[in-house]
Amino acid sequence: MSKGLCVVLVEDSYETVEFHYPRLRLEEAGYTVKAVGPQAKKVYQSKEGYWGTSDAVFSDINPAEVKALVAEALPECNKLVHDAAEAGAVVGFICHGAWVPISAKVVKGKKVTSHPAVQDDLVNAGAEWVDEPCVVDGKLVSAQLPKDLPAFMKAILNLLE
Amino acid sequence: MSKGLCVVLVEDSYETVEFHYPRLRLEEAGYTVKAVGPQAKKVYQSKEGYWGTSDAVFSDINPAEVKALVAEALPECNKLVHDAAEAGAVVGFICHGAWVPISAKVVKGKKVTSHPAVQDDLVNAGAEWVDEPCVVDGKLVSAQLPKDLPAFMKAILNLLE
Numbered sequence: 001m002s003k004g005l006c007v008v009l010v011e012d013s014y015e016t017v018e019f020h021y022p023r024l025r026l027e028e029a030g031y032t033v034k035a036v037g038p039q040a041k042k043v044y045q046s047k048e049g050y051w052g053t054s055d056a057v058f059s060d061i062n063p064a065e066v067k068a069l070v071a072e073a074l075p076e077c078n079k080l081v082h083d084a085a086e087a088g089a090v091v092g093f094i095c096h097g098a099w100v101p102i103s104a105k106v107v108k109g110k111k112v113t114s115h116p117a118v119q120d121d122l123v124n125a126g127a128e129w130v131d132e133p134c135v136v137d138g139k140l141v142s143a144q145l146p147k148d149l150p151a152f153m154k155a156i157l158n159l160l161e
Numbered sequence: 162m163s164k165g166l167c168v169v170l171v172e173d174s175y176e177t178v179e180f181h182y183p184r185l186r187l188e189e190a191g192y193t194v195k196a197v198g199p200q201a202k203k204v205y206q207s208k209e210g211y212w213g214t215s216d217a218v219f220s221d222i223n224p225a226e227v228k229a230l231v232a233e234a235l236p237e238c239n240k241l242v243h244d245a246a247e248a249g250a251v252v253g254f255i256c257h258g259a260w261v262p263i264s265a266k267v268v269k270g271k272k273v274t275s276h277p278a279v280q281d282d283l284v285n286a287g288a289e290w291v292d293e294p295c296v297v298d299g300k301l302v303s304a305q306l307p308k309d310l311p312a313f314m315k316a317i318l319n320l321l322e
Contacts, residue, residue, distance in 0.1 A: 016211050017181045020307075024182055025189075028311035048209035050177050146181075150189035 002032040003160075004067040007084070009077055009100065010037045010054055016046040018072040018094050021149045022156075026068065029157055036061055038076060063087045068156055071100035078104045085139070090159045092141040094152055098122055101140070111137040113144055163193040164321075165228040168245070170238055170261065171198045171215055177207040178307050179233040179255050186314045187229065190321075197222055199237060224248045229317055232261035239265045246300070251320045253302040255313055259283055262301070272298040274305055 006026040010019055019035075026033045037044055037054035044052045058076070063083035068090040071081060081104035085091045093101050098114035099121065101107050108126035113135040122129045134143040134151035139159055143152035167187040171180055180196075187194045198205055198215035205213045219237070224244035229251040232242060242265035246252045254262050259275035260282065262268050269287035274296040283290045295304040295312035300320055304313035 016177055016209070017185070020178045021182060021185055024178070024310045025186065028186075028315050046209070046211075048177070048207070048211045050207075050209045050211070149185045154189050 001030075003030045004032065005061075005065050006031040006033050007036050007061060007066050007069045007080075008033060009069070009071050009097075010035045010044050010052045012044050014044060014046050014052055015072055015095060015146070016048055016050045016052075017146050017149065018097070019046070019052055020050075021146075022070040022072070022092070022153060025153045025157075026070075029160075031067065031160075034061070036077070036080070063089070068092065068160055070094075070156070071097040082106060088139065090139045090141060090156055092143075092152060092156045094143040094148065095145060098142065106140065110140050111135055112140065112142040114142060115144055162191075164191040165193065166222075166226050167192040167194050168197050168222060168227050168230045168241075169194060170230070170232050170258075171196045171205050171213045173205050175205060175207050175213055176233055176256060176307070177209055177211045177213075178310065179258070180207065180213050181211075182307075182310045183231040183233070183253070183314060183317075186318075187231075190318055192228065192321075195222065197238070197241070224250070229253065229321055231255075231317070232258040243267060249300065251300045251302060251317055253304075253313060253317045255304040255309065256306060259303065267301065271301050272296055273301065273303040275303060276305055 008023045034055040040057045042054050058080040064087045066084040066089040069084045071093040085106040095115045098118040102125045111128045119129045133148040136155050141155045169184045195216040201218045203215050219241040225248045227245040227250040230245045232254040246267040256276045259279040263286045272289045280290045294309040302316045
């Protein structure tokens with residue numbers, strides 16, 4: 001019995017472990033997980049050439065059904081991320097994934113972190129950037145690097161359960 | 162406060178997600194996780210060239226301190242795996258990782274699974290091979306493919322906690 005729908009974004013050149021850890025971890029926790037990208041049923045390749053298969057495109061997903069959404073890659077998903085956040089989904093982003101919620105306009109006034117390279121973009125978008133491995137503000141969860149995945153997923157699951 | 166020591170084996174050409182998912186998942190669950198390989202403080206590369214850094218060599222680890230050991234790669238670790246299993250550690254292996262516990266002589270008489278390519282080697286070693294995604298026999302946990310990682314880690318954590 002699934003606990004509900006979670007979405008993990010995927011596109012070419014995704015970060016291998018930042019995609020697969022959340023995907024597998026949410027499934028382990030009992031959620032139905034869909035990898036969502038610009039095309040459905042496509043095998044995307046990570047930076048190192050590891051597979052990552054999409055289950056659906058952005059428009060296939062009803063934002064109101066999304067319990068949690070994890071943005072690692074950089075797809076054209078602004079509407080889905082924005083609408084899922086508005087509908088109350090937990091939204092997580094790690095590393096350079098921060099560019100997704102910036103464009104989806106869900107970081108203004110929020111305390112967040114990211115890979116340091118994205119710090120200025122978050123500040124310019126109106127967020128408060130802090131240098132911590134993992135930051136939670138409301139239902140927005142952000143983290144810096146692959147090593148922070150355990151704290152990142154623990155925070156997301158804490159908000160879900 | 163760490164719940165204890167877990168060991169994940171690593172060597173060149175490791176399977177990217179079968180190493181990193183258990184490593185990060187055990188850390189998320191509160192364990193101290195050491196990646197152990199033929200050399201310490203070495204960056205090993207997965208089949209796709211993703212990094213995997215070893216923290217220690219096999220002989221650095223006291224088998225009696227190991228709560229769980231996950232074998233994915235194929236290092237010269239027979240003594241550690243054998244002694245940790247004898248000392249009561251949970252021993253997990255996935256995919257072609259089955260070759261490790263075969264050589265460590267801990268599968269005889271046990272019900273196990275693996276990547277189908279390793280089925281005959283397990284049977285020749287005296288194990289009962291079954292075609293299921295994840296199998297638990299005592300403290301031995303085995304699984305077939307990366308897609309089975311959620312069930313694999315859930316089974317390992319169930320035995321630990």
